[in-house]
Amino acid sequence: MKKYSLHFLTLVLAGICACTPAENGNKEAKKAEEPKEATFPQLAGNMTIYEVNIRQFTPEGTFKAFNEHLPRLKELGTEILWFMPIQPIGEKNRKGTLGSYYSIKDYEAVNPEFGTLEDFKATVDKAHELGMYVILDWVPNHTAWDHPWITKHPEYYAKDSLGNITYEADWTDIALLDHTRPETRKKMIDAMRFWINETDIDGFRCDHAGHEIPLYFWEEATAALDPLKDLFWLAEWDEPRMHLELDATYNWSILHATEDVAKGKHTADELYESIEKDLAHYGHSPFRLLMTTNHDENAWAGTVFERYGEGHKAFAVFTFTIYGIPMIYSGQEVGLNKRLAFFEKDSINWHDEKGLTDFYKKLVSLRKNNAALWSGQYGGVPAKIDVDNENVLAYSRKKDGNEVLVILNLSNQQQEIAQNAELSGSHQNYMTGEQVDLSGLKTLKPYEYIVIIK
The missing domain is CATH 3.20.20.80 (Glycosidases)
Structure with missing residues (x-):
């Protein structure tokens, strides 16, 4: 076992005592805030x-x-x-x-x-x-x-x-x-x-x-x-x-x-x-x-x-x-x-x-x-958006300020959709890069898919 000098031990003890309860508390709080590495799942x-x-x-x-x-x-x-x-x-x-x-x-x-x-x-x-x-x-x-x-x-x-x-x-x-x-x-x-x-x-x-x-x-x-x-x-x-x-x-x-x-x-x-x-x-x-x-x-x-x-x-x-x-x-x-x-x-x-x-x-x-x-x-959690067409599925998912809106025509025929307050504004379709005016969106091509990141 290593032997430490009395002077060294004194310095160590002094350093410990120098930490106030508030500082110790701050250290503990900081440690608690450190993100833990994610594990499965x-x-x-x-x-x-x-x-x-x-x-x-x-x-x-x-x-x-x-x-x-x-x-x-x-x-x-x-x-x-x-x-x-x-x-x-x-x-x-x-x-x-x-x-x-x-x-x-x-x-x-x-x-x-x-x-x-x-x-x-x-x-x-x-x-x-x-x-x-x-x-x-x-x-x-x-x-x-x-x-x-x-x-x-x-x-x-x-x-x-x-x-x-x-x-x-x-x-x-x-x-x-x-x-x-x-x-x-x-x-x-x-x-x-x-x-x-x-x-x-x-x-x-x-x-x-x-x-x-x-x-x-x-x-x-x-x-x-x-x-x-x-x-x-x-x-x-x-x-x-x-x-x-x-x-x-x-x-x-x-x-x-x-x-x-x-x-x-x-x-x-x-x-x-x-x-x-x-x-x-x-x-x-x-x-x-x-x-x-x-x-x-x-x-x-x-x-x-x-x-x-x-x-x-x-x-x-x-x-x-x-x-x-x-x-x-x-x-x-x-x-x-x-x-x-x-x-x-x-x-x-x-x-x-x-x-x-x-x-x-x-x-x-x-x-x-x-x-x-x-x-x-x-x-x-997925939330369905009503577009008054049984062949079209529209939904959004939200988490921590992030929202993704998805509109899918799941049929091989062109489909008409009704307007919904959740479908508004001009956005880029993530999958195609094209701009889509949701406010004026009335029809969808066969199997058309629109994915918008809000």
Whole structure:
């Protein structure tokens, strides 16, 4: 231990005594005023999620090849990269030639088709250097039939009435796990811990988060893993209870409601009714994932052009501005115009023939720079503006002096609108740069969208 001279100690004591109670109080007040560094979910409040399909992203289908795209994705403005499962895929009962990402053969290994564990670490590190975050698609619901647990720990699995390990629906390439068993939950959490410790990922997109998985699994998982690192949790599930433990949930209901409007089955007014019901059900605080496409929609339901037609941009504006946290799927920003094969190699064409990159870049920037559009409690609540036309949706969101006004014609026909006191003055349409006289706005072109920052 260091020995201090009496003279030094005297000086220190004198300095302490010299501080008056008022000065001490001022110091404490100043310390209290210092802004705290944001953590998840607040940290993600103004971010956009980007789903990465490694197999189809490049002709090589590897992490190293994907890394060349990272600067472009940074330029696009997306900040959370969600990687579809990167583990080895089961061979027993495999679907197609390459199999499903979601048939996991080994939770703590990397699919050799994509590269090595060190390759993935390098990808995460490069993303972090660019100020981006990485969340890993996690599949706790089931494994492949040739996962070692099948023979070593059959007690981890769900059984049918005859005692045989079972599977879900027609997904014959997967074996269903039983998370009512403590040992199953423990092994699963251990595997998740591996990826945080070994690769420094920033969270998980939780596949089938509520299907055959009790909520207490997520209670145990977050309790065990959150102390390791500030993590973001996205649940592929549309149920309020998930928000007791996780940060964001899928808004399947609004996705399908937009598709119904695009097909002419419902009106824009009915879409807004769905929004009101969703907010009443979930409240204003939870993050709700909004999108017009993802790997499932693209592969099984069709491209955005098949499902939304010429209205794909108007519905994208809707998902980026109404509320929640938006997502872009691999290739969406360059007009992905084919259904990517799910079990085969089917590379994305990165030629932006429709010129959509700037469009999506504008949307990402719009949310990032306008607090009114941030997610959950960090943004403003949408307020509908009556324009007396069931096919036109107009709304505004306000937060901390920031207001964003959105007017959308969600039909393929020209629409007339009634004047409203909230529609006044001449403003610049953020999306086009053109001036719009709201006071004289009477008609909207098919699928026209107007976004005004006040």
